[in-house]
Amino acid sequence: MTRLSYRTLSNLPDNVITADIAPASVQVGIVHLGPGAFHRAHQAMYTQQVDKDGCWGISAVSLRSGQLKDALQQQNNLYTLMILDDKPQTAIVSALKEVLVLEQDRAQVMARMTSPQTHIISLTITEKGYCLNNDGSLNLEHPDIRHDLAHPDNPISAIGLLAAALKQRKHTNTGDVTVISCDNLPDNGDTLHGAVTLFADQSDTALSQWIADSICFPNTMVDSITPASDDALQKAAEQVTGLEDAWPVQREAFTQWVIEDKFSGPRPGWEASGAIITHDVQVFEKAKLRILNGSHTALAYLGSLCHLNTVYEAVTHDAMHTFLNTLLHEEILPSVDASDALNPGQYAADILKRFKNRHIHHLLSQIAWDGSQKLPPRILQTVKDNLAANRSIALLSATVAAWILFVVRASQSDTKIIDPMGETLHELVKTHNGHLTNVADALLDDKRIFGELSQNTAFRNTVHSQLRIVAAIDSQNVSQQLAALCQ
Ligand code: CS2
Numbered sequence: 429m430t431r432l433s434y435r436t437l438s439n440l441p442d443n444v445i446t447a448d449i450a451p452a453s454v455q456v457g458i459v460h461l462g463p464g465a466f467h468r469a470h471q472a473m474y475t476q477q478v479d480k481d482g483c484w485g486i487s488a489v490s491l492r493s494g495q496l497k498d499a500l501q502q503q504n505n506l507y508t509l510m511i512l513d514d515k516p517q518t519a520i521v522s523a524l525k526e527v528l529v530l531e532q533d534r535a536q537v538m539a540r541m542t543s544p545q546t547h548i549i550s551l552t553i554t555e556k557g558y559c560l561n562n563d564g565s566l567n568l569e570h571p572d573i574r575h576d577l578a579h580p581d582n583p584i585s586a587i588g589l590l591a592a593a594l595k596q597r598k599h600t601n602t603g604d605v606t607v608i609s610c611d612n613l614p615d616n617g618d619t620l621h622g623a624v625t626l627f628a629d630q631s632d633t634a635l636s637q638w639i640a641d642s643i644c645f646p647n648t649m650v651d652s653i654t655p656a657s658d659d660a661l662q663k664a665a666e667q668v669t670g671l672e673d674a675w676p677v678q679r680e681a682f683t684q685w686v687i688e689d690k691f692s693g694p695r696p697g698w699e700a701s702g703a704i705i706t707h708d709v710q711v712f713e714k715a716k717l718r719i720l721n722g723s724h725t726a727l728a729y730l731g732s733l734c735h736l737n738t739v740y741e742a743v744t745h746d747a748m749h750t751f752l753n754t755l756l757h758e759e760i761l762p763s764v765d766a767s768d769a770l771n772p773g774q775y776a777a778d779i780l781k782r783f784k785n786r787h788i789h790h791l792l793s794q795i796a797w798d799g800s801q802k803l804p805p806r807i808l809q810t811v812k813d814n815l816a817a818n819r820s821i822a823l824l825s826a827t828v829a830a831w832i833l834f835v836v837r838a839s840q841s842d843t844k845i846i847d848p849m850g851e852t853l854h855e856l857v858k859t860h861n862g863h864l865t866n867v868a869d870a871l872l873d874d875k876r877i878f879g880e881l882s883q884n885t886a887f888r889n890t891v892h893s894q895l896r897i898v899a900a901i902d903s904q905n906v907s908q909q910l911a912a913l914c915q
Contacts, residue, residue, distance in 0.1 A: 432503045432671040437520065444669055445519035448476045452504060454485035456525050457696075459540045461586050462553035463488035463496060468521065469509055469654045469679040471550060471610055476523040477701035484548075484696045485525035487540040491553065491586060497527040499674035508665040508676035512787035515681070518668045530589070534582075541593035542600065547693045549593070550608040551620070552650075553586050555801035556848040558613065558623055562804060562879040566623035568630070577630055590620075591628045594643060595635050603642040604693025610650045610685075612721055614713065614805050617688060621645035646688035649713040651720065653739075653782060654679040655790045680788055686712040711767045718760050719772065720779050722806040726755055726823070727783075728795035729830035733898060734906045739790040743783040747907035752780075754914045755823040763813045797846040799831050800853070800877050808881055821890055826913045829895035832868050849876070868895055 430436050434452055458475065460467055467488075475484050488505075490496055500507060505524040511517040528537050540546055551557070559570035566587065567573060576588025583589045590607060597603060607624070609616035621640075629636035657677055665676035685703040699705050704712075724739070730751065731742035742748045756776050764772040811824045838845045839857035847853060853871075860866040872878055872888050881887050894913060901909045 429666060429672040430670070432506050432508065432520070432669065432673045434504045434506070436671055437506075439671060440520065440669055443518070445517060448479075449506075449520055449522045450476065450479055450482055450485070452522075452525070454479065454482040454522075454525055455545060456487045456540060456543070457484040457545055457694075458486045458548040458550060459489060459537075459546055460486050461489050461491060461549070461551045461589070462557065463490060463524065463527065464552055464554075465657055465677045466650070466652070466654045467550075467552045467610070468507065468524070469677040470650060470652050470683055470685065471552075472521055472523040473509060473519070474683075474685055474698050474701045474703055475696050476521055478697045479523070483545070484523075486523050487537075487546075488524045488527045489537050489540075490527065490529045491557075491584070491589075492530070494529045494532065496675065497529050497532075500524065500527050503674065506673075508669055508671075508673045510661060510665055510668070510676060510678045511681050512678055513681040513785060514787070516787065517681075518665070520669075521677075530584070537589070538593060538596065541589070542596040542602070544600075544602045544604075547604055548606055548608060548695060549590065550610055551586055552610045554611060554798060555613055555805070556798055557586050557611070558619065559585055559587060560619065560623065562876050564614070564619050564622070566626045568626070573627065576627070580631060587623050587627050590624050591635070591639075594624070594639050595628070595632065598635055598638045598642075603638070606644045606646065606691045606693060606695060608646055608648060608687065610648055612650075612717060612802075612805065614717060614809065615647055615710070616713075617645040617647035617690075642692065644690045644692040646690040647709040647713065648688065649684070649686040649709055649716050651685075651716055652679045652683040653785070653788055653790060655788060656794055658789075660789075678788075680782060680785055682782055684712075684716075706769075708769065711765070711769050715764050715770055715772055715775055717805050718764055718810050719756065719776050721802070722760055722810060722824075722827075723752055723756065723779065723783070724795045725799070725802055725806045726752065726827040726830075728792045729799070729827060729834045730898070730910070731792045732796060732834060733830055733901050734910070735903060737792060739783050739792065739795070740786055740788065742792060743780065745906075747910040751823065751826075751910045751914060755827075759814060759820050759822070759824050760810055762817070762819055763810045796834065798848065799834070800847050800849040803828065803831060803877060804879070808878065811881060811887060815884065815886065821887060822894065823913060825887065825890040826894040826898060828891050829868075829898050832871055832891070832895060833864070833898055835871070836862055836864060836867055864895065864899060865892065868892060 572585035576583040727742040
């Protein structure tokens, strides 16, 4: 089959959106670290839609894998975006001008990150990429951070790479660059700013001060349900476009991008493609992390225990839907303040509708990745707030209990636990011979995940009592056990 490329764009049928395709000659103005499916389906499309001056091309930098570079370089870095909804759409995205791999293309990466034409460095590196402690500070003992502190000119972490690039930009007095985290972390810009300045401070306090004074790290909230690409998507894309695409991406029609109005230099006019540029991101970020991502994490672990495979299956399962509604209305929504910008109840109702999108095959097993990193911002922060406000934590604790059981069962079936603590979790289960109560106590003792909650008796007792219920779930009693969790 003919490959997607600038030369074959004219083969595309009229129903494929190509309106915003930029010529290959567009100048790079953005470097993006971590060009996974979410970036390619979300920020790249926002940027492509507004880059009328042709100066916001994206240099995509993979920190580890060369797969994306290999896939896209045969097709001029073009790719297909399939928007799966009742009114499906297909677009060709041309925002990526190159894909670099840090290890292979280090000099080019640094040249791009330090170029006077580069005014945005953005990131989607997932929670684990920030190398943080439970309190959101940089973990100076993290292996990648220790490596980069010892080899500052050869960094392997995003933190070390940003510090090295900003050091060079300080030297050339090109501080008109904004660093934009687009990950699901509380106060993601402030958190990244703190990590990079602390890293720099270990060897160069003047650099740390310059970064603190000169470089903006706006907080953001990003949202669009973007399942991982699979063979089915590749076939569907080819059926629509008639062209081979080695790595198409997919998402729902809904997207949202809220960016704090804090920039060190020029930026794309993202508001023209629907982004919200505001001084108050926190309202949007807290609601999204707790209502959408918190619900996702609850469905991921409880749904897996109930032998459900996708978000759609879980949210259309009566007993699971009742559990989720109860979790939202009794424990999550009360922790999110209403504001002029956002009505939490309506926001939650809209999210449940999005979860019921039958065109989106969003695997619970994908959402279950990195639980040790996702539980704190999505579930445990809400537990802390609810304890302080004397509100229920029963269903939040049931989610934690389901994660504990998920870990035990994965370990006992020798299934890889995709989590930066994966090996540690496996070892812990083995140390306790898979004894559920002992494993639960050992996990709850781990302050890297539970922080101050490790010492909270009410929380620990609630997790244990919910654990006894989730452990009893089998294919015959799912509805009863889910109902029992809500008692
Ligand atoms: C999901 C998120 O995989 C996950 O952890 O909860 O990727 C979620 O789909 C996005 O945050 C939605 O905006």
